[in-house]
Amino acid sequence: MELETFLHQLHFETDKIFPKDWEVDWEDAPLPYKLYRGLPMIPLSAEVPLALKKKEDDQNPSLEEVGHFLWYVYGLTQYSQSTLIDETKEKHARFTQSLRRFAPSGGALYPNELYVYLKLDNTPEGIYHYDVAHHRLILLREGNYDFYLSRSLDGLPISDCFCIAFVSTVFWKNFYKYNNFSYRLQGLDAGVLIGQSLEVAKRMGFSTRVCYQFLDQSINHLLGLPAQEESVYAVIPLSMKPSITCADNVQKREEVISATELCREVPVLNHISYNRSKGVIDYPMLRKLNEVSMLETTKSFVKIKKNNCEKLPLDTEIVLLPFSTCLSFDLASVCRKRYSPDSDFMLGKVSQTQLSSLLKETFSFPYQNDIDDTEGQVETRVSLYGSFYNVEGICNGAYSYDSGTHALRRINKGDYREFLQYGLTMPNVNLYQVPLCMHVVGDKGHLKEIFGYRGYRIQQMEAGILVQRLLLVSCALGMGGHPLLGFDANQCDELYRIDSKGKTSLIQVPVGPYRSRAWLRGSLLS
Numbered sequence: 001m002e003l004e005t006f007l008h009q010l011h012f013e014t015d016k017i018f019p020k021d022w023e024v025d026w027e028d029a030p031l032p033y034k035l036y037r038g039l040p041m042i043p044l045s046a047e048v049p050l051a052l053k054k055k056e057d058d059q060n061p062s063l064e065e066v067g068h069f070l071w072y073v074y075g076l077t078q079y080s081q082s083t084l085i086d087e088t089k090e091k092h093a094r095f096t097q098s099l100r101r102f103a104p105s106g107g108a109l110y111p112n113e114l115y116v117y118l119k120l121d122n123t124p125e126g127i128y129h130y131d132v133a134h135h136r137l138i139l140l141r142e143g144n145y146d147f148y149l150s151r152s153l154d155g156l157p158i159s160d161c162f163c164i165a166f167v168s169t170v171f172w173k174n175f176y177k178y179n180n181f182s183y184r185l186q187g188l189d190a191g192v193l194i195g196q197s198l199e200v201a202k203r204m205g206f207s208t209r210v211c212y213q214f215l216d217q218s219i220n221h222l223l224g225l226p227a228q229e230e231s232v233y234a235v236i237p238l239s240m241k242p243s244i245t246c247a248d249n250v251q252k253r254e255e256v257i258s259a260t261e262l263c264r265e266v267p268v269l270n271h272i273s274y275n276r277s278k279g280v281i282d283y284p285m286l287r288k289l290n291e292v293s294m295l296e297t298t299k300s301f302v303k304i305k306k307n308n309c310e311k312l313p314l315d316t317e318i319v320l321l322p323f324s325t326c327l328s329f330d331l332a333s334v335c336r337k338r339y340s341p342d343s344d345f346m347l348g349k350v351s352q353t354q355l356s357s358l359l360k361e362t363f364s365f366p367y368q369n370d371i372d373d374t375e376g377q378v379e380t381r382v383s384l385y386g387s388f389y390n391v392e393g394i395c396n397g398a399y400s401y402d403s404g405t406h407a408l409r410r411i412n413k414g415d416y417r418e419f420l421q422y423g424l425t426m427p428n429v430n431l432y433q434v435p436l437c438m439h440v441v442g443d444k445g446h447l448k449e450i451f452g453y454r455g456y457r458i459q460q461m462e463a464g465i466l467v468q469r470l471l472l473v474s475c476a477l478g479m480g481g482h483p484l485l486g487f488d489a490n491q492c493d494e495l496y497r498i499d500s501k502g503k504t505s506l507i508q509v510p511v512g513p514y515r516s517r518a519w520l521r522g523s524l525l526s
Contacts, residue, residue, distance in 0.1 A: 006285055007456060010184050012489055017180040024177050030275040032099060032110045033132040034170060037272045040139040051332050055205040058240045060162040063123050070130050072200045074114050074193060077101055102335040103196040106185040111173040112193050115223050117145060117164040127223055140224055141269060148265060151257045152215045154298045155246050156237060163238040166223060167193055170230045175283045183286050187457040188507065190233045191464020197236055199472065202366055203331050209244040209368040211235040212458045213301045215259035216294040224269030231290050233457060244368060257298040293454040304372045304450060319394060319408040321356040329476035338471060341480040341514035345433040348513035352393040354477050361473045363403045382462050385496050387416045387437045398495050411496055423488035434510040439492055440466055444504040463506045474511050481511040
């Protein structure tokens, strides 16, 4: 299958990317986390604080504080057990267990892994894997790799950073269930994890920068990752300085760095890891897309020029939203309370102030990155649209949100709950009970003209960052959100009249009040 056809079907004809005889082998499922064997380990403190505090001085954090950061970003936080009834056998039921984290994941499979390059006092410098299962660090490669990483990241000031986080994707971890559809999920899951990292870092007083462009082969080589099985999707430096800025040195940019040459500078790692699955099925489309998305030299790094704002028709109806004070909430508490309702949504009145705060705060977060020259301007590439019902002072209808003017642009008037309900491919959410059905919208070409096939995963990650912020703010406002990919994108694009503008709906997030579910759950916080 051609890659262009695959990406089109991945988004608009998802039923065509699954083999007709596809069956999930539940008994041979991989672990939701990666385990290394026989390597030095550093235990992290299990006494994780119930609230996150901002570091007041500019000194590098302690190992204990880095451990708290990692736990709030990606640690195991909750254990749950579900009962599945087998209809083919009378009175036969089986139990499924899942380990949850604060960052949501499609099917709770968590295909991403987290690695860190640490430079802390009283801790050996080097590359570590965050062992989620035991809340500890596994030393993969000891030593100082500032110069190596700086060249892999096109001159990033590594010496100013106490930590470099690497978000990788293990292809098999959700391919075993979702087959080729997992490629779409992996980028979104990585974005949600990045979004959670930005939130936690901000609360702890760390500066961040998201790097989507790097020499893949040299980064994977440094971490010891077999590129056919696992590959880094994003790199996040952390610093105690006010910001992490790359100097735009013309002479430096004229020097072309090659990943192949860098890999010769450090020896190959042959560490043994364990994932439990006895039989791993090949995933040729995922491997092929990963290969064509890789950057071999720094000459391939590009920046997006700032786009001009879209000009609206003169007859466009604009609804100015009320400005309110910045929403202040305890992130740790919201993380513990956040819940994804499905059948638990309960239709209720949403005030205009709530909607205003939800939209404004969703875009209010620090976001330095390496693909443009702006900060906190993720909306230049992904934006929010929504179908609203029963919102105080807002006519029922479909709208787009302009974060620059903090206003809504009405596209269609009416109640579209039934329209959206029939567009669900797996109707596990009752949209008749949902007042706000949000859609993250992006470029229909998935930024391919600028970044090639790497643009698809960059777009999915930026959508995931926005989704995580939307979910956290929803919870802080007393509502729940449930990210959905099982929806008809063509139908939503028609509703918002965006198909002719070269845009498409990337993910659907119903948001609204919900009733508490009667269930048994256990926190893993010590």
